[in-house]
Amino acid sequence: MATNITPYKISIPRADVERLDRKLRDVRLADEIDGCTGERGPPIQDVRRLVGHWREAFNWYDFEERLNQLPNFEATISIDGFEAFQLHFLHQRSSSPDAIPLLFVHGWPGSFYEVTKILPLLTNGGPTVFHIVAPSLPNFGYSSRIDKPGFGMKQYAQTLHELMLSLGYENYATQGGDWGSSITRLMGTLYPSVRALHLNLVVATPPPPNAPVTFVRFLATHFLNLYTRSEAVGLQKAQSYQGDGNGYFEIQKQRPTTIGIALEDSPVGLLSWMYDKLVAWTDEYPWTDDEVCEWVSLYWFSRAGPAASVMIYHEAFKGEHVASASTFAPGTKVGLSYFPQEMFRTPNLWNKQIGEVVFEREHERGGHFAAWEQPEALAGDLRDMFSKGRSARAAFKK
Numbered sequence: 001m002a003t004n005i006t007p008y009k010i011s012i013p014r015a016d017v018e019r020l021d022r023k024l025r026d027v028r029l030a031d032e033i034d035g036c037t038g039e040r041g042p043p044i045q046d047v048r049r050l051v052g053h054w055r056e057a058f059n060w061y062d063f064e065e066r067l068n069q070l071p072n073f074e075a076t077i078s079i080d081g082f083e084a085f086q087l088h089f090l091h092q093r094s095s096s097p098d099a100i101p102l103l104f105v106h107g108w109p110g111s112f113y114e115v116t117k118i119l120p121l122l123t124n125g126g127p128t129v130f131h132i133v134a135p136s137l138p139n140f141g142y143s144s145r146i147d148k149p150g151f152g153m154k155q156y157a158q159t160l161h162e163l164m165l166s167l168g169y170e171n172y173a174t175q176g177g178d179w180g181s182s183i184t185r186l187m188g189t190l191y192p193s194v195r196a197l198h199l200n201l202v203v204a205t206p207p208p209p210n211a212p213v214t215f216v217r218f219l220a221t222h223f224l225n226l227y228t229r230s231e232a233v234g235l236q237k238a239q240s241y242q243g244d245g246n247g248y249f250e251i252q253k254q255r256p257t258t259i260g261i262a263l264e265d266s267p268v269g270l271l272s273w274m275y276d277k278l279v280a281w282t283d284e285y286p287w288t289d290d291e292v293c294e295w296v297s298l299y300w301f302s303r304a305g306p307a308a309s310v311m312i313y314h315e316a317f318k319g320e321h322v323a324s325a326s327t328f329a330p331g332t333k334v335g336l337s338y339f340p341q342e343m344f345r346t347p348n349l350w351n352k353q354i355g356e357v358v359f360e361r362e363h364e365r366g367g368h369f370a371a372w373e374q375p376e377a378l379a380g381d382l383r384d385m386f387s388k389g390r391s392a393r394a395a396f397k398k
Helices: 014-025 044-056 060-067 112-117 119-123 153-166 179-190 212-223 229-245 247-254 256-265 267-280 289-300 306-315 375-385
Strands: 003-007 072-077 085-092 100-105 130-135 172-176 194-199 333-338 356-362
Touching: 014 044, 014 060, 014 267, 044 267, 044 289, 060 289, 072 153, 085 112, 085 119, 085 153, 100 112, 100 153, 100 179, 112 119, 112 130, 112 289, 119 130, 119 375, 130 153, 153 179, 172 179, 179 194, 194 375, 247 256, 247 267, 247 306, 256 267, 256 306, 267 289, 289 306, 333 375, 356 375
Parallel strands: 100 130, 100 172, 172 194, 194 333, 333 356
Antiparallel strands: 003 072, 072 085, 085 130
């Protein structure tokens, strides 16, 4: 169980902020190639502008003060085979006695900060409200670095489950995108306490032959090309991702130390590496320069350092439970939100393999960072999924 649960204050030493300033002033950027349209990576003029803004206009201390107005806590977590470590998390309780505990799990290049737009939408007002717990995953944000190999999906799942139990939530729901999708699906497989899970990155395998009815439906849909437009686009995106979009994934999976050294030493390298995905994975979201600097600064000034965050890509495919599109959560109520500019998605029929799907919704706008890009839409989906009379809500009856 998690112990020593106490309030947490973010406090980055001035020497670290001054070091960042020096590194930003010593930057050397390549020249732009004439006619480059962005397929090679983020436009260098954008990176140059953002570096100038980070150095001259962005104020870390103002941002830090705003972060410290959030309900920050930390806990000591003990996992078999590893030294005890500190886990940072936000914990906002609703005043409603009927509030549902909801664990919000981020991925890369996101953070606990993504939840802040939906936090007030879900904890106050209306008949469906939640107690929100939003951790920094180990190796991310203000949680500890894991200094021993072997911390994979099972350990991430166990960490978050122990946190929820220690907060008094014997039964709870989860919400996940990116790595949060993989981790929360595994939690639904391992822990009956997870009564329902909601995903905004949705990927599954086709129905197996031992489920004859759905398998025949799959064959008919596939060979007659009966997919809906959004399903067809999602499958096309998946194919494109494998050929043109997963380079970062393979690097971080195969050689995490190599890229980690670069990210740890170069704030401009970190900015470029993250900014590329912030733009590519969103639905024309109008990122402000301050927002980009906030997201990148949370990695640069993280407790474990930027290099630690990519280790999950290496460890997730080792050990007892690996990240897999076939992870099945039997008996768990499942909600799925489809945003059109997500990296990819699989067809609805395939997604029934995740668990007992009780809620699905297609959206007209939005991408990979749903809580940040479309907070009202994501919050609305969660409120609808757990509204009175629905089976997801009934799963929490005492």
